[in-house]
Amino acid sequence: MNAPDLASQEWRQKSAKQTRLAYGQALLEIGARDPRAVVVSADTQDLLGIRPYIERFRDRFIELGIAEQNAIGAASGLATTGLHPYVCAYAPFITARSMEQVRNDVAYANQRVVIGAAASGISLGVAGGTHHALEDLALMRSLPNMTVIVPADVDEAYKAALCTLDIDGPVYLRLGGRAEEPPVSDPDAPFRPGKAVQLRPGADVTVIACGALVEMAVRAADLLQKEGIGVRVLNMHTVKPLDRDAVLAAAAETRGIVAAEEHHLTGGLGGAIAELLAVERPTRMRLVGMPDVFAMIGPTGPLRAKYGMSADGIVNACRALLA
Numbered sequence: 001m002n003a004p005d006l007a008s009q010e011w012r013q014k015s016a017k018q019t020r021l022a023y024g025q026a027l028l029e030i031g032a033r034d035p036r037a038v039v040v041s042a043d044t045q046d047l048l049g050i051r052p053y054i055e056r057f058r059d060r061f062i063e064l065g066i067a068e069q070n071a072i073g074a075a076s077g078l079a080t081t082g083l084h085p086y087v088c089a090y091a092p093f094i095t096a097r098s099m100e101q102v103r104n105d106v107a108y109a110n111q112r113v114v115i116g117a118a119a120s121g122i123s124l125g126v127a128g129g130t131h132h133a134l135e136d137l138a139l140m141r142s143l144p145n146m147t148v149i150v151p152a153d154v155d156e157a158y159k160a161a162l163c164t165l166d167i168d169g170p171v172y173l174r175l176g177g178r179a180e181e182p183p184v185s186d187p188d189a190p191f192r193p194g195k196a197v198q199l200r201p202g203a204d205v206t207v208i209a210c211g212a213l214v215e216m217a218v219r220a221a222d223l224l225q226k227e228g229i230g231v232r233v234l235n236m237h238t239v240k241p242l243d244r245d246a247v248l249a250a251a252a253e254t255r256g257i258v259a260a261e262e263h264h265l266t267g268g269l270g271g272a273i274a275e276l277l278a279v280e281r282p283t284r285m286r287l288v289g290m291p292d293v294f295a296m297i298g299p300t301g302p303l304r305a306k307y308g309m310s311a312d313g314i315v316n317a318c319r320a321l322l323a
Contacts, residue, residue, distance in 0.1 A: 012154060012187075014049070017180040019157035020118035023173065024049030026161035027086060031057045034165060036084045040064065042071040044088040047118050048175075068098040075113045076105035084112055086164075091117035091133035091174060099139060106170045107143040114164045114171045120150075121212065121262030122290075123177025125300040134290045138267025140172040141240040147193060148240040150174040150261075150269075152214035153183045156237055159191035167193065176212060179300045184215040185235065194238045196246040202230035205318050206250035209260040210236050210269050213288065213309060217260055220314035231318060242272050244280075251277055256284035256321040260314050262304070265289045286317040 011025035030037050031053060038060040045051055045063070054061045064071045068089055075085035087094065094117050095102070106113045117136065124131045141148045147167055151157035157175060164171050184199065199214070200221040209217040214235045221231035232254055234246055250257055257277070259270035270287040277283045290307055304310055 011158060015154040015158070017154060017182065018176060018178070019151050019154055019181055020047060020175040020177065021049040022154035022157035023116045023118070023161050023175055024053065024088075026158045027053045028056065029162060030086065030165060031060060034084055036082060038062065038078055038083050038085050040071050040075045040078070040085050040087045042066060042068045042087070042089040042094065044090065044118065047090065048088045048116060050088055068093045069101050072098045072101035072113075073105055076101070076109060076111045079111040079113050085114070087113060087115045089115065089117055090131070091120035091136050092131055095133060095136040095139050102140075103143060107145050110145045110169055112168055112170070114161075114173060116161070116173050116175060118175040119177040120174045121176070122295050122303050123179050123212070123262075123300055125295065125298050125303040128297045129294045132295050134262075134264045134295065135267065136174065137239055137261070137263050137269065138271065141272060142267070145169050146240065147171045147238070148174070149193065149238050150210040151237055152211060152235055153181050153185050155183065155187040156185045156191060160193075160237065163191050163193055174211060177300070181212060182215045184218055191237075194241040194243055196243040197235040197237065198232065199235055200231060200233035202232035203254055204230040205256050205258060205321055206232040206234060206254045207258045207260055207314055207318065208234045208236050208247065208250065208269065208273060210239060212262050212304075213260040213314070216309070216311040217314055219311040220318065223311065223315055224318055229318065229322065236269060239269050239272060242276065244276060247273055247276055248281055251281045251283040256286070258286045258288060258314060258317045258321060260288040260309070260317075262309055263289050265291060284321055286321045288313050288317050
């Protein structure tokens, strides 16, 4: 697959620092490159910014409304005919409500279906617990055949979406909500599924983060650097398959690992890292994420801070690990 000419395109401005909109912009490029691509929406034409796609590829678009189970079933059926469906949905609904269809119709059948899941974590904090997705990574990474990708910013989301053109199997692409995601990745670097990206060097402690927590991990590393603490920051944009080599190297070369994610502390990125290290190289760890409660209703930023999903939370976890 040829890489996108990132410098010459307008998609970045239209993405407005939101990965959900970057996915919608990438669908325009995907539709142009792949005549078998078809978009299946579960009432997400505005959430994922796909109206330009609909205008250009109206004959390769299906709107199924607020019916995620139908959307997954339809996508699987389309895949059996040789088409390449891209599902547009809310993360809390496409994972919880249609888990049976994702498991049986997509993962079990190993269908080439890409699920673009917006409003993950507590990025729609004001909408309440029904619209929070804090268990989706645990659900999706537990499924055989499923690739699970969590972009950190719009550049990564755009390139991750394009990389699905070369993945012959189901993909869960976890996207944010209506909150800005500051740029943190190298816009000129290629996206390689299953390969972590080191954003900061360090020999004292390693922070492995995904999604919205990557930018916070970088800020935490810069704060701790002023105290003489060297923090290695790994952007683990692919939760499955996990970059085993990067994790094991961090365990061998630093004094411990802090995993940071906008997800429950059970079953997500931290769980995947702990499972690997428990068998291969037992290592001191701390986990930054959502505790075993349902999040309150409120603005996303203050909610993240309340539950420790912040740069300060990561700093505190690093200090505790090194104490």
